[in-house]
Every structure is written in structure tokens, then in C-alpha cells.
Amino acid sequence: MNPALNTAVNAGMAPVATPWFFYVLAGLAIASGVAVITRRNAVHSALALIVTLLSVAGLYLMLYAPFVAGVQIIVYAGGIMVLFLFVIMLVNVERASKDRRFNRIWPVGLAAACALLALFVSVFIKGKALFPDRGMTLPESSNTQQIAALLYGEAGRMGQYTFAFEIASLLLLVAILGAVIMTKKKI
Amino acid sequence: MPNFITSYLGSKVTPGEAGNQFWALIYVFIIFAGVALTVMWLLNWVERKALAHFQIRLGPMRTGPHGLLQPFADALKLILKEDIIPAQADQFVFWVAPMIGLLASFTVYTVIPFGPSQAVSDMNIGILFMLGVSSLGVLGIVVAGWASNSHYPLIGALRSSAQMVSYEVAMGLAVVSAILMTSMNASGTGTLSMLGIVRAQQQQGIWFIFKFFPLGFIAFAIFAIAMVAETNRTPFDLAEAESELTAGYHTEYSGLRWSLFMLAEYAAMIAVSSIAVALWLGGWMHPFPNLLSSPAWEFIFSLCPGLTFVGLAAIAFIGAARMPSYSFFRIQRLGLAVFAAVLGFVALLLLVIAVAGRSGDTSLAARFREGIDYVYWFLLKVAVFIYLFIWYRATWPRYRFDQLMRIGWKVMLPISLGVLMLTAIVGVIVS
Numbered sequence: 001m002n003p004a005l006n007t008a009v010n011a012g013m014a015p016v017a018t019p020w021f022f023y024v025l026a027g028l029a030i031a032s033g034v035a036v037i038t039r040r041n042a043v044h045s046a047l048a049l050i051v052t053l054l055s056v057a058g059l060y061l062m063l064y065a066p067f068v069a070g071v072q073i074i075v076y077a078g079g080i081m082v083l084f085l086f087v088i089m090l091v092n093v094e095r096a097s098k099d100r101r102f103n104r105i106w107p108v109g110l111a112a113a114c115a116l117l118a119l120f121v122s123v124f125i126k127g128k129a130l131f132p133d134r135g136m137t138l139p140e141s142s143n144t145q146q147i148a149a150l151l152y153g154e155a156g157r158m159g160q161y162t163f164a165f166e167i168a169s170l171l172l173l174v175a176i177l178g179a180v181i182m183t184k185k186k187i
Numbered sequence: 188m189p190n191f192i193t194s195y196l197g198s199k200v201t202p203g204e205a206g207n208q209f210w211a212l213i214y215v216f217i218i219f220a221g222v223a224l225t226v227m228w229l230l231n232w233v234e235r236k237a238l239a240h241f242q243i244r245l246g247p248m249r250t251g252p253h254g255l256l257q258p259f260a261d262a263l264k265l266i267l268k269e270d271i272i273p274a275q276a277d278q279f280v281f282w283v284a285p286m287i288g289l290l291a292s293f294t295v296y297t298v299i300p301f302g303p304s305q306a307v308s309d310m311n312i313g314i315l316f317m318l319g320v321s322s323l324g325v326l327g328i329v330v331a332g333w334a335s336n337s338h339y340p341l342i343g344a345l346r347s348s349a350q351m352v353s354y355e356v357a358m359g360l361a362v363v364s365a366i367l368m369t370s371m372n373a374s375g376t377g378t379l380s381m382l383g384i385v386r387a388q389q390q391q392g393i394w395f396i397f398k399f400f401p402l403g404f405i406a407f408a409i410f411a412i413a414m415v416a417e418t419n420r421t422p423f424d425l426a427e428a429e430s431e432l433t434a435g436y437h438t439e440y441s442g443l444r445w446s447l448f449m450l451a452e453y454a455a456m457i458a459v460s461s462i463a464v465a466l467w468l469g470g471w472m473h474p475f476p477n478l479l480s481s482p483a484w485e486f487i488f489s490l491c492p493g494l495t496f497v498g499l500a501a502i503a504f505i506g507a508a509r510m511p512s513y514s515f516f517r518i519q520r521l522g523l524a525v526f527a528a529v530l531g532f533v534a535l536l537l538l539v540i541a542v543a544g545r546s547g548d549t550s551l552a553a554r555f556r557e558g559i560d561y562v563y564w565f566l567l568k569v570a571v572f573i574y575l576f577i578w579y580r581a582t583w584p585r586y587r588f589d590q591l592m593r594i595g596w597k598v599m600l601p602i603s604l605g606v607l608m609l610t611a612i613v614g615v616i617v618s
Binding site: 043047050067070073074077079082085086090142143144 | 277280310311312315316318319320322323325326329330333341344345348349351352355376377378379
């Protein structure tokens with residue numbers, strides 16, 4: 001039993017996070033993740049990606065982070081994937097996939113994949129020294145409130161991550177503005 | 188095991204909170220059966236009758252007295268129809284699309300607060316969960332339109348996805364301003380839980396629609412408009428616009444599969460109405476809970492469910508009495524009289540429970556009375572919204588697509604942003 005689960009059980013919560021659920025969700029995520037890159041049909045890929053995202057949301061729930069799970073469903077599965085499907089349907093993907101590719105992008109992709117794999121392996125080997133022994137387990141009944149306290153601070157004090165959070169929101173704003181400027185010829 | 192089942196009856200929390208899977212399952216079955224039956228029979232009949240009367244027609248009259256059995260006949264027809272999958276369609280996706288919509292709209296019901304303990308579970312992220320899962324419903328529509336491999340469904344699906352993504356933004360902002368209001372208490376902590384939001388209204392002694400007037404009302408109005416767009420109902424039903432796209436995204440669907448789409452749409456209507464009721468209209472509370480809370484008023488309000496059924500029974504009896512006196516109508520008259528008698532029996536039962544349970548809240552009758560009260564007031568408010576949906580459909584013509592987008596992005600989004608900011612400012616000033 002992992003430490004996070006131990007704290008959760010000590011806090012008087014029923015252990016929904018059984019290994020069985022974890023293996024089902026993780027297996028689903030991996031299987032549909034593989035389907036995303038192997039399916040030739042773009043819509044099938046998008047549907048498989050939705051299943052991946054939903055099973056990852058399930059994993060967040062198992063980590064007693066319902067807020068992150070809810071946001072994952074709203075933002076990724078509900079919002080972004082609908083836009084993905086929208087674009088796939090607007091653009092004629094079938095014809096595009098038959099066109100001859102003149103850029104050789106796969107060595108770059110291979111290198112990136114290898115780098116990611118190396119990162120995962122190194123985290124797996126050295127993870128015990130790199131990360132704190134037990135993760136932050138927020139009580140499930142007030143998870144949202146705890147996250148708010150971390151992000152925005154409470155009782156007049158600044159939260160632990162307020163600055164990073166605001167920087168990230170600025171980054172997103174820049175991306176939104178960029179998208180508008182790129183699509184609009186004249187503003 | 189019997190202890191596990193009976194122990195829940197003494198507690199005053201939802202089955203999810205009590206960790207009681209048995210009662211959670213029972214609740215799920217009751218809700219599923221209730222919603223399916225309401226949608227299939229009651230909503231279908233009421234919508235057709237109401238629309239007909241709006242247009243000075245009679246509507247279904249032949250199958251059963253006043254067409255009461257017409258929905259069952261239709262359901263039977265749909266089940267018996269040949270199940271067609273177009274040859275050029277994407278078989279698997281075509282098959283799975285109706286299920287996505289149905290699953291999304293029914294999963295939402297797990298967190299709807301019919302009463303303080305009359306919900307399957309109370310989630311910390313209740314409203315977030317409801318918005319997220321109900322936004323998955325659009326995937327069913329989009330995928331159905333694509334899998335049909337036909338022009339009209341594809342256009343319908345494209346319209347629907349653009350529409351839902353646009354209106355979700357305004358809807359979410361309106362919801363956030365209601366959630367902000369939950370934090371106007373001593374501790375300054377708000378909540379996302381559906382039960383928590385209704386309880387916050389109880390504590391503050393005001394429905395959020397009246398809070399910071401007119402801010403609460405504007406947020407509610409924006410939600411009320413956006414939810415019509417979210418459920419693809421007239422005047423925002425561009426995804427299935429008959430006059431332009433035959434039937435939009437479900438043109439190629441027939442029989443049972445088509446009826447699954449209809450079931451999903453109506454279930455989603457009830458679900459979004461429940462969000463509006465829980466967030467702005469005080470959920471399970473009866474009107475004026477802070478003023479009229481004396482035992483006498485409580486008793487009067489607890490008589491309402493019974494009296495409603497008395498009224499329904501009276502209408503049915505009058506209908507039976509006014510049937511033409513041909514021999515042809517004898518069976519119909521008898522059937523309607525029996526139906527009225529059943530309604531009257533239900534009314535009697537509810538009145539007996541209300542009278543027997545008026546004393547305290549220890550006896551089983553009192554628990555029943557309380558539960559019936561909560562569910563009654565919640566469902567009554569939802570029913571008003573459902574009627575509004577039908578009324579809109581009879582009244583307003585369909586928007587053009589550019590008008591729809593303009594309202595969504597250029598009118599509703601700025602207004603809801605402004606309301607959100609004003610709510611925050613007023614909240615800071617007041618507290």
C-alpha cells in the first residue's frame with residue numbers, strides 16, 4: 001500500500017483506490033493511447049484519445065484529486081476534443097493523408113521519443129531521491145478549497161503557487177491573443 | 188447484511204456519504220426508471236399536447252383517452268422498426284454514438300440534489316462534474332453526424348459542436364458567479380458541491396436568483412438561455428433544423444437508436460434544469476423558506492404534493508365525465524376513470540403521510556413526509572423549466588447560425604463576464 005493511500009485511509013476515507021481499479025484505468029489509458037497513434041482514421045484516433053483522457057481523469061480521482069479530475073474532463077475531454085473533432089471534420093483529412101510527405105520529420109520524433117523514454121527511466125530509477133517520500137494528500141471533502149488556498153492564498157496571505165499560477169495564466173492569455181492575431185487579417 | 192441495509196434508514200445523509208452501496212444502487216434504479224418513464228411517457232405526451240394546443244390543434248386523441256397511451260404505441264413502433272445502418276457508415280462509431288449521449292446525460296443524475304439526503308452521492312466537485320459530463324454529450328452528436336457519412340448529419344454535427352463550445356463559455360461563467368455567492372458566509376469559503384450550494388442558499392436565507400439583485404437574476408437568465416442552446420432545443424436547434432437539414436445529426440438513424448438520441452436529449456433537458464434549480468432557485472426548499480418556516484406553514488406546504496395529485500385526479504375525472512356518450516368511447520371513459528382513481532389514491536396516500544408525519548422528525552412517517560416534500564418542490568421547479576422548454580419551442584422561430592454565434596460570443600459572453608466581476612466586487616464590499 002502506498003503512503004498516499006495510507007494517509008487517505010487514516011483520514012477516514014473508504015479505500016476506493018484499489019490496485020484493481022488502477023490496473024484497469026492504466027491499461028485502458030495505454031491501450032487507447034496506442035490506438036491513437038495506430039489508427040489511420042483521424043476520428044478514430046480522436047475517440048481513442050478521449051478514452052485516454054477519461055481514464056487519466058479516473059487516475060486523478062484515485063489520487064484523491066477530484067478537482068483535477070473534473071477539470072480534466074471539462075477542459076480536455078469536453079472542450080479540446082470537441083474542437084479537435086470539429087477541425088478534423090472541417091479539414092479533409094483523408095486526402096491530406098494520401099499526399100506525399102516531403103518533410104522528413106520522423107528522426108526528430110524518434111529523438112524526442114527517446115529523450116522522453118530516458119526521462120521516464122531516470123525518474124523511475126532515481127525517483128526515490130528526487131521526490132518527497134509522500135505526496136501531498138489533500139482531504140477529499142475539501143479538495144477544491146485546499147487547491148484554492150494553494151493557488152490564491154488564504155486569510156490575506158499569498159498562496160504557495162500564486163506567482164507561478166499567474167504566470168501560467170499570462171502565458172495562456174498570450175496564446176489566445178496570438179491565435180486571434182493569426183486568424184484576423186486586420187484588427 | 189440486513190443491518191447494512193436498514194442502518195442507512197436511520198441516517199440523514201446520501202447513500203454515497205454513508206458508503207452504502209445497496210441504497211446507492213436502489214437510488215440509481217429509482218432515478219433511472221423515473222427519468223426514463225417520465226421522458227418516454229409524460230414528457231412526450233405533454234410536449235405533443237402542449238404544442239398542439241399552442242397551435243389550436245387537439246394533438247394525439249385516439250390512442251387511449253386524450254392520447255395518453257400514444258407514447259407507448261410510439262415506443263413499441265420504434266422498437267419494432269428495422270434497425271438500419273447505412274452501408275457507407277462507420278459501423279462501430281455509428282453504433283456507439285447514441286450510447287455516448289445517453290451515458291453522458293444519465294451519469295449527471297448521480298449528483299442532482301433532489302433533497303438533502305435524496306441524492307445518489309454528494310461530490311466535492313458536484314457542479315464541475317455535472318458541467319463536465321454533460322459537455323461530453325456533444326461528442327455523441329458530433330460523432331453520430333460524422334459516422335453517418337452523409338451531408339446533412341455532418342453539417343448538423345459541425346453546427347452542434349460549434350454551438351455547444353460557444354455557449355458552454357457563457358454558461359460556465361454564469362455558474363461561477365453563482366458559486367461565488369456560496370462563499371458569502373463567515374468563513375468565506377465557497378463550495379462546488381450541489382448539496383453545499385443549496386445549503387448555502389438555506390443559510391443565507393435567499394435564493395441566489397434574488398441575491399445582489401439584479402446580478403443573480405442576470406446570471407440566471409444567461410444560464411437559462413445557454414441551457415436551451417446546450418440541449419439543442421428550439422430556438423437553438425440548428426443541429427437538427429428540419430427545414431434545412433432534414434433531421435440534422437440523426438438523419439440516418441432510425442428505430443431504437445433514434446429513440447436513444449431523443450431519450451438523451453430529454454434527459455439532458457431535465458439535468459440542466461436541475462442545475463438551474465439547484466443553483467438559483469433554492470433546490471429542494473419550498474418558497475420563502477426564511478419567512479414561512481413556522482410549523483403551521485410547514486404543514487400547509489407539506490399538503491401541496493397531495494393537493495397536486497387531487498387536482499390531477501379531478502382533471503382526469505372531469506375528462507372522463509365529459510367523454511362523448513357513444514358506446515365507442517365506453518372503454519376510454521372507463522380507462523380514464525380508473526386512471527383518475529389511481530391518481531386519487533396516490534393523493535390520498537400523500538395526504539395521509541403529510542398528516543401522520545406532521546408532528547416531529549423521529550417517526551418513519553415524518554421521514555417520508557420530509558423526503559416527499561423535498562423531492563416534490565425540486566421536481567415542481569424542474570417541471571416549470573421543462574414547460575418553458577416546450578413553450579419556447581412553440582413560440583420562437585429558429586435563429587440563423589451567424590445570429591446564434593453573435594449572441595453567444597458578442598452578447599452573452601461579455602454580459603456574463605461583467606456579471607461575474609460585479610458579483611465579486613459587490614461580494615467584497617458587502618462582506
